[in-house]
Structures are given as structure tokens and as C-alpha cells.
Amino acid sequence: MKTLKIPEATIIRLSVYSRYLAQVDRRGVTTISSGEIADGVGVSPAQVRKDLAYFGEFGTRGVGYNVKDLYWHIIKILGLNTTWSVVIIGAGNLGTALSMYGGFRERGFKVVGIFDNAPHKIGYRLNGVEVYPMERLKEIIEREKAQIAIIAVPAEYAQDVADQLAETSIQGILNFAPRVLNVPEHIELRNVDLSVNLELLTFNLAFRRSIKAGR
Amino acid sequence: MKTLKIPEATIIRLSVYSRYLAQVDRRGVTTISSGEIADGVGVSPAQVRKDLAYFGEFGTRGVGYNVKDLYWHIIKILGLNTTWSVVIIGAGNLGTALSMYGGFRERGFKVVGIFDNAPHKIGYRLNGVEVYPMERLKEIIEREKAQIAIIAVPAEYAQDVADQLAETSIQGILNFAPRVLNVPEHIELRNVDLSVNLELLTFNLAFRRSIKAGR
Structure with a gap:
């Protein structure tokens, strides 16, 4: 099967970004920077820019992204512009x-x-x-x-x-x-x-324990 | 909260590797190369080596990994060596x-x-x-x-x-x-x-359509 070179983690983050953009759009925000998206969803600004760069140029340097435009662009990438x-x-x-x-x-x-x-x-x-x-x-x-x-x-x-x-x-x-x-x-x-979701949790819990145990 | 610098995608793949190792162990296989793990789970051998390298040195160059040792090592990393x-x-x-x-x-x-x-x-x-x-x-x-x-x-x-x-x-x-x-x-x-799982599917379906449409 033909596969894309875009990491699955990027697609998952795009999904998260689009939810966040929908949320800020409802609050009436029209423009947003990669830093603000990053803060809102808990990743680095560089990660946001890298993820979006897979799909071309979106933002305007120093101005940021138009919230609605970026939202719809991501929705289209995810194939969600249709029912x-x-x-x-x-x-x-x-x-x-x-x-x-x-x-x-x-x-x-x-x-x-x-x-x-x-x-x-x-x-x-x-x-x-x-x-x-x-x-x-x-x-x-x-x-x-x-x-x-x-x-x-x-x-x-x-x-x-x-x-x-x-x-x-x-x-x-x-x-x-x-x-x-x-x-x-x-x-x-x-x-x-x-x-796998439980294992992502136990990985972190086991790591915390090893820190506590000073290892 | 303290977070690890290990990508979540790596943890998810470790979980997949461990299931595959359990499977080959049941077939009586004792040694395995990164290439064989890669083939078995559908990622590149370089990815397998990179994922494992986060947690130290495991295999022997030219020999590969001991299946049981690697399995238990991953289980421990995932925090699953306990109930x-x-x-x-x-x-x-x-x-x-x-x-x-x-x-x-x-x-x-x-x-x-x-x-x-x-x-x-x-x-x-x-x-x-x-x-x-x-x-x-x-x-x-x-x-x-x-x-x-x-x-x-x-x-x-x-x-x-x-x-x-x-x-x-x-x-x-x-x-x-x-x-x-x-x-x-x-x-x-x-x-x-x-x-998100459905969206990973629609992303790929939308991509296939765009290929078919010649875009």
C-alpha cells in the first residue's frame, strides 16, 4: 500500500491543533502565532511550525496564522471537510x-x-x-x-x-x-x-518511581 | 510535571515491538536482528535501532538481540514488569x-x-x-x-x-x-x-483520493 512520509504523530497533533483552533475561534480570536498554538496544546512552537510545514506555507512571519483559514486547512488535510x-x-x-x-x-x-x-x-x-x-x-x-x-x-x-x-x-x-x-x-x-494508552501511562509512572528511587 | 524527552511514538512502538517479541519467542526464536523486528512490525530497521538506543545498548553487532532479554527489557521500560x-x-x-x-x-x-x-x-x-x-x-x-x-x-x-x-x-x-x-x-x-483513530484513517483515505484525482 502507498504510504505517506508524514509521521503519524504529526497527523495526531494536527487533529489536536484543529480542536484548539475551533476553541479559540469560538472565543472570537482571528489571528494566532505558532507560540500561542504551542502553549495551548502543550508542544513546542518549533514542533507546530514543523508539523504545518509538511503541508506548505501557511502563516505570515511576524503576524501569525489566520485562525479560520488554518482550521479549515487542517480539516481538509485530515479529510474532514466531508461527512x-x-x-x-x-x-x-x-x-x-x-x-x-x-x-x-x-x-x-x-x-x-x-x-x-x-x-x-x-x-x-x-x-x-x-x-x-x-x-x-x-x-x-x-x-x-x-x-x-x-x-x-x-x-x-x-x-x-x-x-x-x-x-x-x-x-x-x-x-x-x-x-x-x-x-x-x-x-x-x-x-x-x-x-497502549495504559502503557503510555505506566511508562511515565515507572519513570517517576525510578526518579524517586534516585536511579 | 517532569516529562521525558522520549517521543510518545517511540513508547507506542516499544509496545508493538514487545508484542512481536513475545510472538517470536513463542515460536522458539532466540535471537533476532533489528531488520527482522522491523519487517515483523512494519517500520524501518533504523527506526528500531533508534527507538532502542534511547534506553542504552542492547544488541551485539552482527549477532542481533536475544529475544527474551530484549522482551523483558522493554517490558521493564514500559513499567509492565509489575501488575x-x-x-x-x-x-x-x-x-x-x-x-x-x-x-x-x-x-x-x-x-x-x-x-x-x-x-x-x-x-x-x-x-x-x-x-x-x-x-x-x-x-x-x-x-x-x-x-x-x-x-x-x-x-x-x-x-x-x-x-x-x-x-x-x-x-x-x-x-x-x-x-x-x-x-x-x-x-x-x-x-x-x-x-483521532478515525481521523488517521480519513487522512489516508483523503490522500488516496487526491492521488487518484491526479493532484
């Missing part, structure tokens, strides 16, 4: 939690269907979104023009779900199941490992 | 999903209690873990010597929960609520924004 239709596979606790996650809607993601194979769940609505049987996966994805699928099924079923998605027009998969999946080249796959 | 006791605040869908998340146990995290303020949930067990009322937060955290708390409540209650946690012996907070939280200096806070 993405998302289906969720798995109407268990995780799938249900994801279907209600406010953060998705805020950023232009629209959940258009949830799929499960438990007969008693079919036909119900979760947060206004209908639960469909797995047999209707391809039909609903195509009817709703869904581009992204979120896999929220137990690990042992994840590859089977991925195989079924590969037969649809889905372009990207976000996989929450702790299992390595194989998908065809034309599908963009991203795995979410929730433990 | 961490975790409490979850919020027994809704997300809290319930997290209490059942197999990935946590695999990496040495033990959920010792779940807290909620809905009377009908109290006393139940989720995946073997008792649901306690919020009033018992401090008592249970201290009894179970929990070091980490996961906030999985609706955004509007998250700061109140963080304030209550600040009065306990909790050392780290993993916050899933889409809200910026204030915590005292002595608590390590990490926010999980689930939308």
Missing part, C-alpha cells in the same frame, strides 16, 4: 458505546448502521441507529454509501467480519478487536489497541 | 466494554473495581468485578491499592470524577470522556480521543 458514513459491526458493549460516542459526530462522522448476528438485537435502534443482521451488511453499506467500518466484535470473529467487509465497497476499517487482521490492499486498515 | 491495579469509573457501555477488554489482562492490568452512581447497578459483577457506589471510591482504591483509574463517564461528569480521584491515592488517570480535565500535578493524566 464520512460509518457502520459499526458488533452491537455489544463496545459497539453500543461507540454508537453513542459524541466525539465522532463532532468531527463529521455519521453512524448509519450497526450490525450483529444476535436475533434479539436486530431491528432495535441504538442512539437512533438501526441494528441490522450481518446478512444485510453489503446491502446496507451500499445503500448508505458507508466508507468506513468499525469492527467491535470479539477477537475470534474479527477476521471473518473483515473478510465480509472486503466483499463490500468499504474503503477503511477501524479494528478494535485485539487481533491482527488481513485485508486486501485497497482497504485502509487501522488497529486500535486500548492497552 | 497494575485499575479501577473503572462508569459502568455504562464503555466501562463495561473496558472491564471485559482482554488486551488489558494480557499486559498485566487487573481491574479491581467498577464504580457507578446508578443504584440498580451497585453490587452486580461485571466480568467478575464488583460494581461499587461512588461513595466507596476512596475506600476501595485504598483497600485494593489501585494505582490507575479509567474515567468512562459522560463528559459532563468527568471533571467531578477527576476531582474525587484527586482525593485518593490514584497515581494515573486514563480519561475516555471527550473533555479536557484538570488534575493535580502528582497525577499523570492521559486522554484517549477515539475520533
